[in-house]
Amino acid sequence: MTGSVVLWDFDGTLAFRDGRWRGSLVEALDEVAPGQGVVAADVRPGLRDGFPWHRPETGHPDLNSPDAWWDALQPLFVKAYVGAGVDDRRAALAAGRVRAHYTDVSRWTVFPDSLAALEELAEAGWLHVIVSNHVPELDGLLRDLGLDRHFAAVVNSALVGWEKPHPRIFEAALDRAGRPERVWMVGDNPVADIAGAQALGIPGILVTPGRDDGLRPAVRRILNERGLPEISPEGL
Structure with missing residues (x-):
């Protein structure tokens, strides 16, 4: 692909969903039962464990289709609703609508400096690859958000079957990047993004988009360290 590649996390690094997962559950419930009164804080406890990325040491190659991936999450959503006081019938109905609400592109926002960061690095010869723990519809979200043209490849845990920080998704x-000579990982999660990449010898940059300088520190560091040592196959 190229000698210089930046691996990017997506959610929380380049873009975010308003309300995140708990917001999508509340929206789905409001569709089924308007005025239910359940708020994001009510469903949050039930979502603390049960997503594939909560068990990154365990692969899920069996969830090899979008429907299978979402079907596996239905019990988690139902549990979160029931824990918030929703009856079983409404919980099941709302759980079936979470997918449509979570992937609704109108609920997603690209951070203000994401495009500028991607373009500045691209002009300097860096190619971009997404490495994300995400839903199967990530490619569609990138397209609808106008981000897809900036990426040479998208590596999505929902399709790969392994979650960050597991080495297999980074491998x-x-x-996909053609084993480039120089690689950086940029993300907002110190464990999944940074520690996961560093375990394979990939230097990582932790960012806080939407606050302070956003992605500017990452761009400056990548552009200023032109002498970054090449990553040998033995280090991977």
Whole structure:
């Protein structure tokens, strides 16, 4: 692909969903039962464990289709609703609508400096690859948000079957990138993004988009460290 590649996290790094997962559950419930009165804080406890990325040491190659991936999450959503006081019938109905609400592109926002960061690095010769723990519809979200043209490849845990920080998803990203000579990982999660990449010898940059300088520190660091040592196959 190229000698210089930046691996990017997506959610929380380049863009975010208003209300996140708990917001999508509340929206789905309001569709089924308007005026239910359940708020994001009510469903939050039930979502603290049960997503694939909560068990990154365990692969899920069996969830190899979007429907299978979402079907596996239905019990989690129902549990969150029931824990918030919703009856079983309404909980099941709302759980079936979470997918449509979570992937509604109108609820997603690209951080103000994301495009500028991607374009500045691209002008300097860096190619971009997404490495994300996400839903199967990530490619569609990137397209609808106008971000897809900036990326040479998208490595999505829902399709790869492994979650960050597991080495296998990073290995998949390096393979898709053509085993480049120079690689950076940029993300907002110190464990999934940074520690996961560093375990394979990939330097990582922790960012806080939407606050302070956003992605500017990452761009400056990547552009200023032109002498970054090449990553040898033995280090991977």
